[in-house]
Amino acid sequence: MKRLLLTIAFAALALTWRPLPLLAADWSDEETASGVKKEEYLRYAFAGHKMELAFLYSLDIDCSLYEGYAYEIIKQPEHGTAELKPHTAFPYFPKGNPRVRCNEQKVDGQLLTYKPNAGYKGPDSLTYVMIAPSGLAWERTYKFNVRSMPAATSGRPKERGA
Numbered sequence: 001m002k003r004l005l006l007t008i009a010f011a012a013l014a015l016t017w018r019p020l021p022l023l024a025a026d027w028s029d030e031e032t033a034s035g036v037k038k039e040e041y042l043r044y045a046f047a048g049h050k051m052e053l054a055f056l057y058s059l060d061i062d063c064s065l066y067e068g069y070a071y072e073i074i075k076q077p078e079h080g081t082a083e084l085k086p087h088t089a090f091p092y093f094p095k096g097n098p099r100v101r102c103n104e105q106k107v108d109g110q111l112l113t114y115k116p117n118a119g120y121k122g123p124d125s126l127t128y129v130m131i132a133p134s135g136l137a138w139e140r141t142y143k144f145n146v147r148s149m150p151a152a153t154s155g156r157p158k159e160r161g162a
Contacts, residue, residue: 045147047146049149052113054140072131080120084111122146
């Protein structure tokens with residue numbers, strides 16, 4: 001009877017706890033223990049011009065929104081503004097990903113943008129966090145080298161779609 005109860009308890013735990021599939025193979029032992037994966041990206045930005053950094057969404061294998069993910073800017077830039085706004089766009093999954101078929105329909109998510117102050121040149125940064133329902137988190141910092149618009153460029157730089 002004790003063995004049966006242990007088996008049932010383990011089966012219930014395996015069905016409700018989902019952090020292992022969310023752990024990337026490149027997590028260090030320290031990140032796995034803390035539950036926070038920290039990443040850093042370097043970008044160039046043009047003073048006064050808004051740029052799209054990331055379209056954030058989470059889809060289940062059937063292309064439905066996977067509920068429970070939270071996104072938050074935890075460190076605003078000192079020389080500009082960052083925003084997270086509701087956004088609808090096409091997702092992107094590479095070939096070989098079981099969700100590649102989801103690329104054919106628009107989904108709801110959050111769009112992360114950054115706009116350095118007009119006239120500012122120099123370094124800046126922002127940090128946002130994505131928290132999974134399991135409590136695991138991805139903390140991503142964008143570091144910027146803000147420059148003035150080159151004279152040879154006419155008008156506003158083209159922004160990439162999400």
